[in-house]
Amino acid sequence: MTDINSDVRSILIKNVQLNGKETSIYIEGNTITEIGGPKLEADTVISGTGQAAIPALINTHTHAAMTLFRGYADDLELFDWLSKKIWPLEHKLTPDDVYWGTRLACLEMIKTGTTCFNDMYWHMTSAARAVEDSGIRGVISGVVFDNFDPEKGEKEFKRCVNDIKELRDNTGPRVIASFGPHAVYTVSNELLEKLTKHAQEHDMLIHIHLAETEKENLDYIEREGGRPVEKLAELGFFGANVICAHGVWLNEKDIRTLAEFDVKISHNPTSNMKLAIGSAIPYEQLTAAGLTVSLGTDGCASNNNLDMFESMKVATLLQKFHTNQQTVMPAHEVFEMATINGARSLRLDAGEVAEGKLADLLLVDLKHPSMVPNHDLISNLVYSANGSIVRTTICNGKILMLDRKVEGEEEVIEKCQEHAARLVND
Ligand SMILES: [Zn+2]
Secondary structure: OOOOOOOOOEEEEEEEEEOOEEEEEEEEOOEEEEEOOOOOOOOEEEEOOOEEEEEOEEEEEEOHHHHHHOOOOOOOOHHHHHHHHHHHHHHHOOHHHHHHHHHHHHHHHHHOOEEEEEEEEOOHHHHHHHHHHHOOEEEEEEEEOOOOOHHHHHHHHHHHHHHHHHHHHHOOOOEEEEEEEOOOOOOOHHHHHHHHHHHHHOOOOEEEEEOOOHHHHHHHHHHHOOOHHHHHHHHOOOOOOEEEEEOOOOOHHHHHHHHHOOOEEEEOHHHHHHOOOOOOOOHHHHHHOOOEEEEOOOOOOOOOOOOHHHHHHHHHHHHHHHHOOOOOOOHHHHHHHHOHHHHHHOOOOOOOOOOOOEOOEEEEEOOOHHHOOOOOHHHHHHHHOOHHHEEEEEEOOEEEEEOOEEOOHHHHHHHHHHHHHHHHHO
8 A cells, every 4th residue: 555645656557448448547646647658667557457447526515524423313303403413512522523533534435436525614624634644635614603793703713714824834735725604694794705805815715505495595585685695796705716515595596696706516415305405406507507516415414425426326316306307417417516517616627537637536346236237337327336336546646545445444433433432422
């Protein structure tokens, strides 16, 4: 197994299927430098026989450390679930809990073919350290709330800016700091304006929950006298750097406004269905308006896994079911949502296996029963497979999983069991 922190190295993947043809892929440093070239040697040579190379998946909305709450509270009414189960546990979370919870999330992602995620959670510097140590990529934001209290808003803003500075000082290029204002029902317009200004000055991404439930829109209209999208546009909040998780309860005017600012939408179908938010994302209207729609899992309390293969299937089934159309969100589109659209949303030169792109890719098992026969690889990936078909995961030119083995996985499992038990029992 290779050291994920070592710098210069090369990988040659031989006899691998790529876009329906057998070829070789050469990786130098963190980049795919040659496909089908003459090279026969490298620091590491991998046989791709019986496997296909595909871009690694990108999860554009999660709360990684919530892996610790997996299966702790399901099937409850939303407010009971949050107030009686999730919030009391979150209140007890230590930085160390978040570190190990995020390590578990990274491990699960590596094992199911995701190499980059967009995170929003507490103790962002611990989450960042976990990303750094696991070898994957993370866009990490610390969740920000002020609950409409200006004093709290001021404190939260300072804490956030300090955390971002600490994160930048202590992590490498795989970790990207962003802002995570929670939602319009927990963050005041004043704090949103302040965050927006800082994000623009520092060219940062912003990650927010938006239009997840109808109630959030109705409450906002009552409080502010207008729809959230309209008011946020007036505040100058929107831009191509803003990723909105959910975007379910949007009307035509909202969609036009979001498209005007090139806002990015992260669709979280499994969470939307589990939390019974009452509708499906208006996918056709969003794409017709030219918006980039990517895919997320949301946190493990509302999913309960981070398997993006499963989310691809659920996304397309939900659209078909909701619109009563068999043709909506075809397999190749949902695969693009989970790869290239995710890369575009997070401003990464990835999401494709092509020369010059970041070496974030997977080798998937074409002999796995769920992948046979192989009439159409993308169809199999979306409708038949799950994360267990991934044999090898490469991120930033480093092999994080080879033949389903990840270095240090036993320790992560053990530590997470301890941390989860302490949270529940203390
Ligand atoms: Zn969320």
